[in-house]
Amino acid sequence: STLIELRGISKRYGNVEALRDVNLVVQTRQIVAVVGDSGAGKSTLVHVLAGLVQPDAGSIAVRGETVKLDSVAKAVELGIASAFQQPQFCENLDVSANIFLGREMRQGLSMRDDAGMYAKAREVLNTLSTPVRAGQSIASLSGGQRQTVAIARTLLNNPSLIVLDEPTSSLSVTQTAEVLDYIVRLRSAGRSVIMVCHDLPNVFAVADRIVVMRHGTVCAVHATADTTYEE
Ligand code: ADP
Numbered sequence: 001s002t003l004i005e006l007r008g009i010s011k012r013y014g015n016v017e018a019l020r021d022v023n024l025v026v027q028t029r030q031i032v033a034v035v036g037d038s039g040a041g042k043s044t045l046v047h048v049l050a051g052l053v054q055p056d057a058g059s060i061a062v063r064g065e066t067v068k069l070d071s072v073a074k075a076v077e078l079g080i081a082s083a084f085q086q087p088q089f090c091e092n093l094d095v096s097a098n099i100f101l102g103r104e105m106r107q108g109l110s111m112r113d114d115a116g117m118y119a120k121a122r123e124v125l126n127t128l129s130t131p132v133r134a135g136q137s138i139a140s141l142s143g144g145q146r147q148t149v150a151i152a153r154t155l156l157n158n159p160s161l162i163v164l165d166e167p168t169s170s171l172s173v174t175q176t177a178e179v180l181d182y183i184v185r186l187r188s189a190g191r192s193v194i195m196v197c198h199d200l201p202n203v204f205a206v207a208d209r210i211v212v213m214r215h216g217t218v219c220a221v222h223a224t225a226d227t228t229y230e231e
């Protein structure tokens, strides 16, 4: 079924039309990859979904209901969580503390409930495709593990849609496979993912829809052959 629908989204920066009348649908249990040349509008598009960029025109509906996505907090409230290119971690804290960090800061809480925090972090870490221990130092993780932890961190907010900007950029082939494997697991767990991704062979391997952008518009949408997920 339809999870998110963007209709006629436009965004201008000075005289640059970053997005021009973009329509896009993300179904439940779907991986959507956004591809296109540098400057095509990919980041702007996913930033709109994440509540980071306010469009000048157009409307956004979540499960058929028109919403105002005017902040990251609002997006999270609507079930849209995001992780961006360079994950921000506190290198001197362990994995579980870093999993909690974003949420603690957003809610203005202190990290008081240590036992609860570790339990919840372990729950999130158990969803990973490779083992990462809650008490492990962030600095000891590989690039792929850091990225999977950054994505796993979004699960604290129980999102229906996870928005990722280049989750595999600057990763090795093995680490890229690890991250994409995790993204596929998230789909199996019933979530949708929209990601900017440059790596076409991998995009074709995992995405259900490939959205091609050019000069601020969606110029093609490709449905990969083996879309076996119910819509
Ligand atoms: P990429 O091409 O890898 O998506 P960019 O370097 O185009 O990344 O953009 C990275 C970030 O900088 C984005 O958040 C984008 O919104 C912002 N950005 C891009 N172009 C400009 C610009 N001309 N002025 C200010 N910010 C920009």
Ligand code: ADP
Binding pocket: 013, 016, 017, 018, 036, 037, 038, 039, 040, 041, 042, 043, 044, 045
């Ligand atoms: P992509 O992610 O496909 O590289 P972007 O969405 O980053 O494209 O950028 C689309 C266009 O909008 C580019 O021309 C870029 O320079 C411009 N742009 C993006 N963000 C900003 C910004 N914050 N300020 C000014 N120009 C921007």
